Amino acid sequence: MNIIDNNVIFNSVDNGIIILDENLNIQAWNRWLEVLTHLKEENIVNQNICELFSYINEKKLKRKIKSVLVTKTPSFYNVNPNKYLIQIPIDSITNTSYTFMQQNVTIVPYDEEKKLVCVFIYDTTILSEANSKLEKLNNDLLEMSHKDPLTHLFNRRYFSTQSKKVQAFSKRNNLDLSLIVLDIDKFKAINDTYGHLIGDEVIIHLSKILAKSVRESDIVSRFGGEEFVVLLQDCNAENTYIVAEKLREEIEHSFVELPDEKILKYTISLGIAQFDEKLDDDNLEHTFARADTALYEAKLNGRNQAILV
Amino acid sequence: MTTPVFLNEDEKDCLQELMNVSYGEATAAIASIIDRYATLTIPKINTISLSELKEHLNNKLLQNDSLYIASQIIHGNISGENLFVIDDKSSYNLTKEFGLDEDEIDEDEIDEVVLEITNIISSVTSGNLASMIDANITFSSPHLNKINTITQFEDRFDKQYENIIIISTELNFEDEHIKGELIILTKNKSSLFLKNSLVNFIEDVEA
Numbered sequence: 067m068n069i070i071d072n073n074v075i076f077n078s079v080d081n082g083i084i085i086l087d088e089n090l091n092i093q094a095w096n097r098w099l100e101v102l103t104h105l106k107e108e109n110i111v112n113q114n115i116c117e118l119f120s121y122i123n124e125k126k127l128k129r130k131i132k133s134v135l136v137t138k139t140p141s142f143y144n145v146n147p148n149k150y151l152i153q154i155p156i157d158s159i160t161n162t163s164y165t166f167m168q169q170n171v172t173i174v175p176y177d178e179e180k181k182l183v184c185v186f187i188y189d190t191t192i193l194s195e196a197n198s199k200l201e202k203l204n205n206d207l208l209e210m211s212h213k214d215p216l217t218h219l220f221n222r223r224y225f226s227t228q229s230k231k232v233q234a235f236s237k238r239n240n241l242d243l244s245l246i247v248l249d250i251d252k253f254k255a256i257n258d259t260y261g262h263l264i265g266d267e268v269i270i271h272l273s274k275i276l277a278k279s280v281r282e283s284d285i286v287s288r289f290g291g292e293e294f295v296v297l298l299q300d301c302n303a304e305n306t307y308i309v310a311e312k313l314r315e316e317i318e319h320s321f322v323e324l325p326d327e328k329i330l331k332y333t334i335s336l337g338i339a340q341f342d343e344k345l346d347d348d349n350l351e352h353t354f355a356r357a358d359t360a361l362y363e364a365k366l367n368g369r370n371q372a373i374l375v
Numbered sequence: 376m377t378t379p380v381f382l383n384e385d386e387k388d389c390l391q392e393l394m395n396v397s398y399g400e401a402t403a404a405i406a407s408i409i410d411r412y413a414t415l416t417i418p419k420i421n422t423i424s425l426s427e428l429k430e431h432l433n434n435k436l437l438q439n440d441s442l443y444i445a446s447q448i449i450h451g452n453i454s455g456e457n458l459f460v461i462d463d464k465s466s467y468n469l470t471k472e473f474g475l476d477e478d479e480i481d482e483d484e485i486d487e488v489v490l491e492i493t494n495i496i497s498s499v500t501s502g503n504l505a506s507m508i509d510a511n512i513t514f515s516s517p518h519l520n521k522i523n524t525i526t527q528f529e530d531r532f533d534k535q536y537e538n539i540i541i542i543s544t545e546l547n548f549e550d551e552h553i554k555g556e557l558i559i560l561t562k563n564k565s566s567l568f569l570k571n572s573l574v575n576f577i578e579d580v581e582a
Contacts, residue, residue: 125474126487129408129409129473129491130491132407132408133404133408133491133494133495136404136407136408137401137404137408137495137498137499137502139494139495139498139499139502139514140494140498140514141491141494142490142494142516142517170516172516227524227526230437231436231437231440231523231524234437234438235440238438
């Protein structure tokens with residue numbers, strides 16, 4: 067005995083079911099949809115779904131249906147900006163993120179001969195809300211793992227991963243790539259004289275100037291303590307030297323305001339090197355080592371200067 | 376530790392032949408859906424380990440700023456996960472082939488098209504393969520990730536698959552060449568089923 071009554075299932079299931087023909091005309095509309103849209107099946111049968119709901123992307127839906135009819139396999143319709151197929155307002159007071167029900171939509175072959183497909187609509191609002199909260203938390207965590215908490219500049223770990231990609235990109239596109247390694251002159255004396263809190267203020271002050279002085283494509287990173295590294299894409303050694311000199315001058319002429327209305331002036335020393343595939347044995351760490359040696363030389367020569375190797 | 380189930384040369388040849396037929400059907404389907412003439416190069420098959428897959432993707436990332444990786448879970452006798460990997464440029468070209476004008480193309484449209492092509496290639500090829508070797512399978516909806524670093528891949532695809540089959544092919548339209556790879560990830564139980572089915576298939580053909 068066949069105990070399956072498709073009509074009972076069709077009208078009692080807790081999700082939307084629409085039967086569409088290949089020209090997007092509605093052939094069936096279940097009770098779940100009737101209740102949530104206030105549209106009776108008898109009033110909309112044989113109407114084109116895209117004429118009835120003008121916000122549906124007709125070109126896309128037609129392609130999906132064609133895909134189902136050609137491949138005889140399900141097609142899924144769950145991507146931004148198609149977070150819903152049928153606009154159903156949400157009344158819940160606990161939902162804070164969405165105005166309309168978020169939906170997953172699966173289209174499956176229904177009658178190959180008559181070229182009909184069945185569209186299943188699932189309510190995914192609660193799941194979407196939880197996912198978007200998780201996504202935000204994940205992004206916050208990712209940001210935290212990439213950034214130095216004091217300065218909000220990139221940290222050494224991020225620099226290390228990203229610089230390899232930048233190096234590969236520069237090689238592929240035959241672009242120059244240069245590095246500035248810099249640190250604050252006599253930083254220990256600043257800390258010893260004014261205390262660590264003022265030392266931190268100096269680091270933050272320098273970070274802000276570094277961040278606003280470079281292009282979006284450059285990477286500024288705090289390597290630790292008072293040491294910073296700037297990676298400049300599509301920039302040769304001579305131009306990098308100009309950037310370094312400008313930075314040095316700007317720091318020399320600026321100051322950190324102290325709580326007692328006094329000011330604190332400080333200087334920086336910088337080492338510059340351009341990546342050279344042969345000289346550096348195709349390793350950016352070697353470029354870094356050369357720039358670091360140049361920085362050491364700048365310190366030996368009396369500080370507050372930029373040296374290019 | 377379990378021993379990976381490897382395919383021998385005959386079984387790999389047989390799978391390549393079956394995949395060639397299945398890919399042919401997928402290409403015909405794509406061409407019909409978007410009304411464009413398309414051809415597909417003969418798929419090349421490689422079986423590798425998970426660490427080799429990471430190395431393979433890392434090498435691709437060094438040549439491309441980012442990769443789209445669409446994944447689709449397969450349930451049934453040959454359960455596992457299919458990944459479709461496509462680079463930035465190919466995904467953009469593919470979106471153009473789907474009839475979108477340059478000013479209509481944005482991230483959402485590219486995502487949509489990559490998911491759609493994944494669904495077609497993954498379900499048609501795996502579906503065909505399953506029917507040829509008498510397996511029963513169903514698919515979950517595909518999900519898309521765009522990765523810039525191999526760490527992002529490791530974070531998002533943490534399942535330990537023992538056997539990985541890479542099927543590389545190139546989809547050629549009249550104006551565009553689109554490089555994509557279908558990667559079939561399976562655990563030993565499913566791999567053993569696939570291996571045995573291929574052995575039976577070879578025996579049936581030779582009988």
